[in-house]
Amino acid sequence: MDTPSLDIQIKTLPSSPGVYQYYDKDNKLLYIGKAKNLKKRVSSYFTKHHDSYRINVLVKKINTIKHIVVETETDALLLENNLIKKHQPRFNVMLKDDKTYPWICIKKERFPRVFLTRNLIKDGSEYFGPYTSVKTVHTLLELIKGLYPIRTCNYDLSPHKIQNGKYKVCLEYHLGNCLGPCEDMQSEEAYINNIEAIRQIIKGNFKESLHQFWKQMMLHSENMEFEEAQQIKEKIDVLKNYQARSTIVNPKINNVDVFSIISDESYGYVNFLQLSHGSIIRSHTMEIKKKLSESDKELLELSIIEIRQRFNSRSKEIFSSIKVNVGDTIKVTVPQLGDKKKIVDLSVRNAKYYRQERFKQIKITDPDRHVNRLLAQIKKDLRLPVTPTHIECFDNSNIQGTNPVAACVVFKNAKPSKKDYRKFNIKTVEGPNDFASMEEVVYRRYKRLLDEEQPLPQLIIVDGGKGQLSSGLKALETLGLRGKITIIGIAKRLEEIYYPGDSIPLYLDKKSESLKVIQHLRNEAHRFGITFHRQKRSKAALNTELENIPGIGEKTVVELLKHFRSLAVIKKASKEELSEVIGNSKALKVYNYYLSKKE
Structure with a gap:
């Protein structure tokens, strides 16, 4: 895998506490540092002028930036100490092995x-x-x-x-x-x-100490031993005000390898943490391209063998995020609680950050691969028969039942295609009726596409729950398109995704990219529809008031608005100003109308 440019590496760093490691072009470790905010700290090396000759030399040699994400700044300090002792990088102050923390x-x-x-x-x-x-x-x-x-x-x-x-x-x-x-x-x-x-x-x-002290305090109080009760109360107050800070290191966890994996349709990402005497001494994440839709278990087993050989690991125990089989001589544990679970969770977090970082890099350097991966993920998450390169989303807008309109937005290759957006005035429905309005606009949209022999989308999304979905489905059935295009509904409150004929909704992970694309479509349809609705409502309000003036028709209204730009200016205009635009007779009618309103 080619190393991305330094600029891309820095831009895609997380804004989390952690430890950063600088390597030169020969992959030799130059420097290890800690940071409260990795992106901000690393960026400062490349954006500030440094008075130190040593720092300038270091910056010129940096070719690759790696990082390990931790929970807190304190954890970063401890981890930095462990890694410097282990690797003794050239540009770090040398730490002696006997320098220890309490x-x-x-x-x-x-x-x-x-x-x-x-x-x-x-x-x-x-x-x-x-x-x-x-x-x-x-x-x-x-x-x-x-x-x-x-x-x-x-x-x-x-x-x-x-x-x-x-x-x-x-x-x-x-x-x-x-x-x-x-x-x-x-x-x-x-x-x-x-x-x-x-x-x-x-x-x-x-919790338990507070409970016991509380019982003791109540007992003293019942026995009229108020001085003793007050002493216990003071202990309760002290306990409530104290907060202990946990760390990432546990001395009982010794000589252990930690592995975790996350994956998508095309790639797996395996993180490896090496622990010695309770301290993290190495972190490495590997990206693996899938060839035959391999399972996470298969990928992780292959990766464990490869990584342990690469780093010459001889530990007899592995903590893993999933159960794997790597031989009878190695004990594999999938922790469920406690410090062991925390260290596996930390490994998973680092794998996720690495994956996000790669996504950001790929988005910049290889946009086609990013789009293909994203579409493949949407296809998998929504259980679609084909890749949804063309998606359309519908939204109705009828605030207080006036000026009902609808909007259709179009995404091609997971991006908005604004030239294909369409607005609809509701024609056949009287009053606010979301279901009937949805049926009308879906029918009109795809009737036109069929008549004009335009390409149809692979996925239709309607903003709403079961009712709107049923209406959209009815329109497709009328056109003979049911079963040929996948249609789903998204309900706003809990982001439930509904499928035809299925009363149980699908819930996507709140952080999933597929849900973010669907939300983008829904929000864009809502924005586009609301904008159109406001324009229509404003125009209707203006037109209604001017056209209510006896002897003033639509043509005169257009001339007035074209010249004066707004109703407020027309109201304040003099007879002479109005006459220059629409003549004396009509100007007098408009002037007198607004004059009577002022009185």
Whole structure:
């Protein structure tokens, strides 16, 4: 696949947080950076004047821009750190492997301690983080300490040592920060319940803690223990005001490959994330052209083998968005919840962004391919027998039942063909009747096309639900076109798509390109119809008032409007001014008519 120009690569970047990577013409990694807004940050390299000689040299060498999308700016900072350590690009500041971020550890021991650490030890303890700020960790630990009394000593609190009275309570007990498990003043069960609550708070789940505190507060209140109830209320307020920020890294996820796939009619897009010690160290997305309508499973299995060989991956576990079979020696998991599911969702998001980026690039560099792909997608989504290169959409306009009109807009190759748009004055229907009006205009449109031997569309869309669709279908049946042209209706409220003879509507994904084309057609028909309706209504209002003047006919009205341009100017015109246009006799009639209205 040819690399698009830098300009196109920059224009098609997402405006999301993430990490960007610059490569030279030999595909050598030059620089890794983080951004709150990828498009804005990367663009700044190419639009600003840089005083730094080093940055100017870097910009001249850039040939390819790759990126990884993440949830937050904090995640981008962490990911940038991981990738720089792994790849050590030439233009980045070198990061030493011992530069680490702080974590919160729940120690694996009887009566577990909760503390800040920078070292991850594989002893079964739980680690949460990393956090980009030590201040954030201290704030969270202070919150926990204020809510749940836990020990800070590093004693071995084994049952026999406690029973033998080996330890004595310390100052923390007397300050109320510890309940004295070292002297058997707190049961292990009660302590572990507190640790579980702390674990949920660190994860950002406060629901259970709030519920327990609420029960305690109500109990104190019922027992008239208002001071204790107030203390619990303060803890509830603290919890409600605190919000924990999750990160993309989990130290338990080690030496794992993550794969996901999304696809359309012609191509599949496979994203690969490589994880080591809980950190993302590589991201790569591959585009695969379909040859024989291969399934996502087939494409993903082929891609996993290819990508793992290319990057020499030896991990024994794969997280995937769908179930695949890549051999008995590799464990494949399709996560449904938790951190594993989050990392797969991140992979899917990156595949989607890559696909959108490719669409934008193709739209600029290869518009024919873009149109063919889009039409193929519409054909698939709407279950059409043929590719809809010619689509027509109808809309009725009769505000307050006056001046009923209709509009027909035409799209060819998924783009408006404005020279083919048509307006209709409703002729056979009395009063506001959308169904009868729809039947009339559909009949008139295709009767004319048949009479003139013009090409018919492959798809007709009527703006409305089952009633309008039935009326359009009736007109086609009268013309002998039922079954020869697909006709569907789109209802505005929930964007339901109705088919003849099917009471259950089709719902397309709100972000699907097919729905966007249909909405564009519907909105364009509505705009075109409303514009025509307003013109007709305005003209009718003007004509009615002038023609109501005795002795003034249609020809005189046209002359007046042609000269004075508006009714407001005619009302203010003098007898002399009117006489110059329509003569003394008629001018007097018009002048006297408006003069009498002023009195």
